[in-house]
Amino acid sequence: MTVAGATRRGAGETVHGRNPATGETLSPAYRYGSAADVADACAAAEDAVDLVRATPTDRRARFLEAVAEHLEALGETVIDRAAAESGLPVVRLTGELGRTTGQLRLFADVVREGSWADAHLDPALPHRTPLPRPDIRRRAVPLGPVAVFGASNFPLAFSVAGGDTASALAAGCPVVVKAHDAHPGTSEYVARAVVAAADATDMPPGVFSLLYGDGPGLGTALATDPRIAAVGFTGSRSAGTALMRAAAGRKVPIPVYAEMSAVNPVFLLPGALTARGAELGRAFVDSLTLGVGQFCTNPGIVVAENGPGLDAFLAAAADAIAATEPAPMLTSAIARNYAAGVEALTTVATEIARGPATDAPNAGRAALFAVDAGTFLSESTLHDEVFGASALVVRCADATETERVARALEGQLTATVHADDSDLPTAGRLLGILERTAGRILFDGWPTGVEVGHAMVHGGPYPATSDGRSTSVGARAMDRFLRPVAYQNVPAELLPSAIADGNPDGIVRRVDGRFTRD
Amino acid sequence: MTVAGATRRGAGETVHGRNPATGETLSPAYRYGSAADVADACAAAEDAVDLVRATPTDRRARFLEAVAEHLEALGETVIDRAAAESGLPVVRLTGELGRTTGQLRLFADVVREGSWADAHLDPALPHRTPLPRPDIRRRAVPLGPVAVFGASNFPLAFSVAGGDTASALAAGCPVVVKAHDAHPGTSEYVARAVVAAADATDMPPGVFSLLYGDGPGLGTALATDPRIAAVGFTGSRSAGTALMRAAAGRKVPIPVYAEMSAVNPVFLLPGALTARGAELGRAFVDSLTLGVGQFCTNPGIVVAENGPGLDAFLAAAADAIAATEPAPMLTSAIARNYAAGVEALTTVATEIARGPATDAPNAGRAALFAVDAGTFLSESTLHDEVFGASALVVRCADATETERVARALEGQLTATVHADDSDLPTAGRLLGILERTAGRILFDGWPTGVEVGHAMVHGGPYPATSDGRSTSVGARAMDRFLRPVAYQNVPAELLPSAIADGNPDGIVRRVDGRFTRD
The missing domain is CATH 3.40.309.10 (Aldehyde Dehydrogenase; Chain A, domain 2)
Structure with missing residues (x-):
């Protein structure tokens, strides 16, 4: 496991990768984490919230690019391990690694472009009658620590540094991943790449943790930890609906983005x-x-x-x-x-x-x-x-x-x-x-193959996902981990740059509802 | 009650308006509806979904403006009734009526402006390697029938034709309102204005219904009706969390936008x-x-x-x-x-x-x-x-x-x-x-007084609301009742106008992520 940048060995049940093509058990053994490991990872994530949120967008973008570079540096090592753990062919996993790094770089571009901040400015109208209008601005802020549950079927693109993790990090949220038992070794390699990238770009260590554990035990503990603010999940309908119930039953309910099941007619x-x-x-x-x-x-x-x-x-x-x-x-x-x-x-x-x-x-x-x-x-x-x-x-x-x-x-x-x-x-x-x-x-095409772009929607009404208002693939996947805040008459010195006077970030903003870069 | 344009008298418990300033019971008596009334209103709403969704945006905008005009035509009649039922002063309710009609007109403008459609176009790249990119477009579609639970504290602006109803209708969703018991007569007047406006602008009758009933009975039946796709609510924390639980327990869970409680530090x-x-x-x-x-x-x-x-x-x-x-x-x-x-x-x-x-x-x-x-x-x-x-x-x-x-x-x-x-x-x-x-x-101001504009956020993390990712006041309140759909290689003849070639609606769209009116 990796808790806030430090490798940690669990003390729970042992899990091995298994080659489904041969039935062979792979080394090394991994061990499940405990409730204390969950608590430590979530505490570190919460401690990192303010720092990650305040990171300049260019550095946040470089972090994502650095994850992509470290994954590429792993190259065959991670591909071979993923092939052994999944039975998927090397050629497919090579393509999937490219998709994973491409996705990280897309989010880096999107972070820099800045429209995710959803910046609005309604300037003051001091002479309006019967009442003057105050200065009101609006931007998106990250929700807080996000729990990600990786999928077995895309050990790279929908797992430890896959779409959920990339979009949550892009939104400025620390991430705690529960590794999928089907590819513990692949998960470890990818986690190392994320940690190295965080190190290289001065992100706080709590920005990322990786835990091993079972769904009903460690997974539930993670989704119900009071510091977790949202959940990203790809997997079965039964596991996804269990997470939805757990999240709805919390003292403070949180959004769950679970991609679950579809027959794709x-x-x-x-x-x-x-x-x-x-x-x-x-x-x-x-x-x-x-x-x-x-x-x-x-x-x-x-x-x-x-x-x-x-x-x-x-x-x-x-x-x-x-x-x-x-x-x-x-x-x-x-x-x-x-x-x-x-x-x-x-x-x-x-x-x-x-x-x-x-x-x-x-x-x-x-x-x-x-x-x-x-x-x-x-x-x-x-x-x-x-x-x-x-x-x-x-x-x-x-x-x-x-x-x-x-x-x-x-x-x-x-x-x-x-x-x-x-x-x-x-x-x-x-x-x-x-x-x-x-x-x-x-x-006139076939549904397999999901383009990673701006217009993509990989989502859909229940039970395809838990929340049909969102996409888990493409630039807009970030929106899942953001929420709007309005700023009324906030002193110019204190305004975040996305909504500051003079548009220092040079992003597209809406002034009285009109799109502009002014 | 009003079910799909037709006045209907309930057969359940009797409810009267009461003047809190005098304790006086007001006439006439209203009667609660039954499960059959809920089912009829929801069936009519479901029947209206395709027609409302397909309504040209200008007609949808005129419908909202017509509601505002009919409310203004009621003028003192509805203000006096609201004053008698709420104990609020006439001057305050006059202002509140202005806020309500202003809100309807804001949404009319927003509907015409078109950015709510969140139109994206990622054009095909037939020569991209290793794989060509298909043509992918995206727009927002209405969720379907919305159940609205009005508040007692704003009998006009947060009730029958208040922000939830206005934003849901603007998004293209039929609405079924549960009237608040504290102002049944005001609710009836306002419902008449909505029905007259729907009539005048050729909206299908199922676009709007008003039911009387208690929360645990009729309210729960409404929120759990399989045809209801989302809930808007303003009221107490106990009633709001009860609706959240009811919605989460449905066969198909739906979003609940409940504004519940806050101490506004x-x-x-x-x-x-x-x-x-x-x-x-x-x-x-x-x-x-x-x-x-x-x-x-x-x-x-x-x-x-x-x-x-x-x-x-x-x-x-x-x-x-x-x-x-x-x-x-x-x-x-x-x-x-x-x-x-x-x-x-x-x-x-x-x-x-x-x-x-x-x-x-x-x-x-x-x-x-x-x-x-x-x-x-x-x-x-x-x-x-x-x-x-x-x-x-x-x-x-x-x-x-x-x-x-x-x-x-x-x-x-x-x-x-x-x-x-x-x-x-x-x-x-x-x-x-x-x-x-x-x-x-x-x-340097006070929180009472919520500006209705583009940048406003009237929302916040639980328990202020059930869903901190949304606002119930201002232009963006519409977003609560929309979800994205991607269109891949859809023939030009079938594309909705918001994402059609040549931008026939003349709206701001994102092409390869860039904002443009081209």
Whole structure:
């Protein structure tokens, strides 16, 4: 563990990395922390709050860039360890490291650009009648220490120095990470990079800590520590909702940003299906099986009208699934849950295809099922995510039934529509429905692959996330860890630079509501 | 009641307006609605969602302006009724009506201005390596039907067509209001104005409903109706936290924006106290007794160092309190709770002054107490709000103790500092502490009086509100009822105008993160 810059060995239960591809136990052993370790990390984070908040934005940006540089310096060391602990291929993890460092650098740019401060100035109107208007300004301040729970499926990009940590640090919040048990060694390497970067850029040591522990014990202690001001989480619906309950039950409730579960529906409209059913079937399986189906944006539901186009789609998808290579899932627990989820589907849906059988440990065999819309609408369990490369095709009689299925879906991270020109009227109606369900709506592509940019929304209504008003990917992920403060008639000498006279930071601000750099 | 434009008489318990100044029961009688009335109002709101959302912004703005015009047309009728039901003076309610209509017009302007749509465009980069970038756009969409629980202390500005309703309608959300029992007749008049305005501007009838009922029954049914997507509330901490629990316990949890309680600390620094202790004492009592102390921003705690300046402050404040005119509180329940809160203070704090005794019904006698900082820090009940014109002076030995008191405070709507030039170093340290506690920090003024503008934050960390990331007053109150959606490669024909090519709405948008009207 790392508590405020110092390496610390826990005294609790022992945890090892395990190679899911071989079943091999990896060295060294890590040990869980205690309630005292949580308290120390949170106290150090609280002690760092004022210093981190007051850090000039350029230094905060350099800290993020330094984390990226130290991660790059680790290079193969961390990639190989992540590959051993996750079973993911080196090429994928190389790309993921690039995504992680790119994300840190995006936040560095965003911190410098300054619009996250949401600076407003409503100048005084001393002669207004019946009452003069005082000088009122507004800016965003960091919430305070943030607890981050890393995900297993992106051991770099959604873990110790992933999007939640990067955006919280960018917002000026100290971070305490609970390492995911599936990659303790990767977590240690990444934590070292963060600590070295904090050191190199003079950030206070309490700005970052890494703890090992189980969710119900150490995780709950962390989320309910009175010094923690917000939680970022990526993982299962059960763990995410447990955190939501814990946070709501605190003396002072705090926001929880939990990204939990989604089936990411794909709508194949008749024109598109007729024109390229087989091609869509092959491309769909590529998306379905990416990362052994372990993407939060994995397409788990396909909605389409019956007809020759759908038949061609299903035939091509079945062939593609039969040709997939068996690959290990991230952990044996995930592999077991996946097998159970697929098994449950066989009792209510028609099996269309399965990936090749294998004796390899923890393999996640791709699976495709079909069911008619009536059954789908009446069986709520069919709406649940099966984490892995399993998908369910919902066969509809017509556009009306397609829309009925769309309206019945729970909150989603993404919704995808494949449409030709002839499908546009239907697609327009669907868009209106999906805008109420999903955080991202995409046409003529596949939901896996989440661009890290300014416009991205990786979020969506419950249960996709705990808070559909936010995104966990992209520049605006910072907003989750900020809150507004108004400053009325505050003396010029005391005003923070973001809202000071003369705009010393040179940022975009709103003066009487108008955007300006004046 | 008004359900989707139609007047409906409840079949439940009877409720009457009551004049707190006279104890007189007012006609007519109103009757509580049932679970079926809640369901009908919510179903109508849900039916209206797509239409309201699709309304062109100019028509939505005209709807808000029409509400303001219809309220002005009611004029004295609604003011007199509100005066009879609240005991508040006509001059105050005339001002409050102006605030209410001004707020509606501000939101109309904001709706037209368009930056609430938070439009982003990250154009496609087809030649980017290793992977092309898709076209990604983003805008804000309304959450869906909003339940609004009006407050008793502002029967116009924070009630049926107050800030929550105005901002939710501005965001494109249908609204179902639970009327406050303290002003059923005022609520009926205002609802008629909203319905007439919806009619005149072709809004669907489901855009607005008004229900009568009790909090635990009808209120809970409303907040937990599956069609309700968010809650706006102003009232007590117990009722607000009950709504938070109800919302968190839903199958699909929803955001609750509850403005609940605050003691709005005022820090009198030594330089300011020495220079004008007596003047500050008189001005403080003016703020404390405004609206018989029934403002959410009422200053309930004064923190100051012992010395001649504080003595002068206390002497002048005591004289001013002795000279106050007795006035009725809003309801007999509020008057009883206030008397009990004051009574409890007498057991732990020193009474400095009381307003004149009176036999008038429901009178709220102003009260000023003092306590040393050590007692304040150890007695958590002293941190609680006593709703009404009661304040507690916390006597500190020095600046260190003042800062300790500041750090011990719960979340607040406001924090006020009175400082002279000699106080600036202390004031700067205090500012850093208060930024973590309060939604608005003001210098050399008084917290009562909340400007409705762009920069205003009327919010603050729990328990001041349930969600310190938001404001319930000012242009940005709309943000509470919106969430972001990303549009990836959506065909140009289907893109909403806020993010369409060529910027047809002419609004400020962010292209690759840069603000532009291009």
